[in-house]
Amino acid sequence: MNQEQLPETLIEFLVSLWNKVWMLSEQFLTPGWRQYQMLIVGGLVILAYLLRLLTKTQWDNWGHRRTGWPKWRLRALIHMIRRLTLIYFIVLSWAAYLLMQNVTWPSRSYLIGIAATLATAWLVIGIIARLVRNHTLRRLFTWSLWIYATLVALNLVDDVAEFLDSVAITFGAMHLSMLAVLKALMLAAVLLTLARFGSNAAGKGLKGNSDISPSMQVLIGKAIQLALYGLAIIISIRAIGFDLTGLAVLSGAVGVGIGFGLQKVVSNLVSGIIILMDRSIKPGDVISLGETFGWINALGARYVSVVTRDGREYLIPNEDLITSQVVNWSHSDRYVRLDINFGTGYGDDPHQVRRVAIAAARSVNRVLSTPGKAPVCHIIGFGDSSVDYVLRFWISDPTAGLTNIRGNVFLALWDAFQAEGISIPFPQREVRVLNTPLEISEPVEEPAPEAPKG
Structure with missing residues (x-):
């Protein structure tokens, strides 16, 4: 449509709309049943409001007694109680x-x-509209449906659709109208909402399947989410009238340019897929990467969320987990062996020291005592001032922390050694002060150099 025809079409639509509004206003102003119906509608609104005032307390008390209901049903009940006036008016x-x-x-x-x-x-x-979580999209979705419902009730859909279809731009063989754009936007909103519900339902179903590993659950969930959202976007674009086959060459050229600018992003995406496929890292694993120690909270498309014992959440790029050395404390199983080094005096019996150390480790709650995982103690050397030992023990809950269990074992060793009279030596230095004064020689004066002769 050219620019000269657009104002004429807009003027014709406004004139037609004004004529209909004027006819409706004349009908309402003319005494008769139309005015009576308006009075009846107003009376029903007042009656609905009075009923709300009389019954809201009873509805609130009844809702507070629904303690066994699930959360979604309680939210729906609260939503309905807030709209008691509208519900009474509808009835x-x-x-x-x-x-x-x-x-x-x-x-x-x-x-x-x-x-x-x-x-x-x-x-x-x-x-x-409560199903749409995004506030802006919810308002847009609500107002769009309200406008459409109003036009349907007033029988103005055909007139408005004809006007919106006349407001169009032509690109070669493609006719892009305002009506097609609005339909595509509404279709995209509905399809994206359905895609979100579908991906969430698929994720919950995968989590409940114990036959699929956690990493494969995340991978399949991401694939389903990508497929659903991609399908929704493609259908919405096709609804406008775009021919996607003509964009193949352009998308390839643009993809090459974007690939150079987004190398790190693409690398993280590919690394994330590799991590999910080889199952080297999965949600719940306890890992160490550099100075970061924690358990994996979630696997994302670009990063891995690692939560430490102090409550900090680190977002580590997937590429770092592929290219760096990662210690997975719970890769094949959740058993972790810890070592503690200590020393005792040469006057203490080594056999007794080993027995007391093993018994002290067993007394700590998180230390395992099962066959094959029981604490052991060995002599590892004779030091300058102590006999050196290593105490080794196993735990099965590394997510509960490593420093705290080491501290508890050290404290148990201290108490046990104090009770058994076993000494823990420490380096000592002796400083001797000699009574003989030091002889300080007096400086000898050198003769001054003679002046040159002549």
Whole structure:
């Protein structure tokens, strides 16, 4: 459509809309059943508000007693209680409409039927809109459906659709109208919402399947999410009228340029897929990477979330986990062996020291005592001032921390050695002060050099 035809079409639409509004206003201003219906609708609104004031307390008390209901049902109940006036108006208006349809002419209840239809549509739209989590998208979705429901109730859909279809831009053989764009946007909102629900449902189903490993659950969930969202976007673009086959060459050229600029992003994405496929790291594993020690909270497409014992959450790029040396404390199993080095005096019996150290380690709660995982103690050398030992023990819950269990074992060793009279030597230095004074020689004066002769 060219620029000269667009103003003419807009003017024609505005004139037609003004004529219809004027005709409706004349009909409402003319005494008769239309005014009576408006009065009836106003009375029903007042009656619905009074019913809300009378019954809201009873509904609140009844809702507070629903302690065994699931959260989604309680949220729905709260949503309905907040709209008691609208619900009462819907019930009263439909009752009045059906009653007047049977006792009088149908035309004498036409406006009451429109009011009941609009109120019902608004209630249903408000309930459905709660499924959209994003606040901006929810408002856009709500207002779009409200406008469409109002046009349907007033029988203005065809006129508005004809005007929106006339506002268009032509690109060669493609005719892009405002109506097609709005339909595509609404379709995209619905499809993206359905894709989110589908991906969440698939994720919950995969988590409940014990036959699939956690890493494969994440990989399959990401693949389903990508497929659903990609399908929703493609269908929305096709709804506008774009021919996606013509974008193949352009997308290839753009992809090469983007690939050079997003090397790190692509590397992290590929590394994330490799991590999920080889199952070297999975949610719940305890890892060490450099100075970071914690357990994996989630696997993302670009990074891995690692939570440390102090509550910090590190987002480590997937590439670092592929190219760096990572210690996975729970890769094949969750058993971890810890070593503690200590020393005792040469006057203490080594056999007794080993027995006391093993018994002290066994007394700590998290230390395992099962066959093959029981604590052991060995002599590793004779030091300058002590006999050196190593105490080795196993734990099965590294997520509970390593420093705290080492500290508890050290404390148990201290108490046990104190009770058995075993000494823990420490380096000592002796400083001797000699009584003989030091002889300090007096400096000898050298003769001054003679002046040169002549």
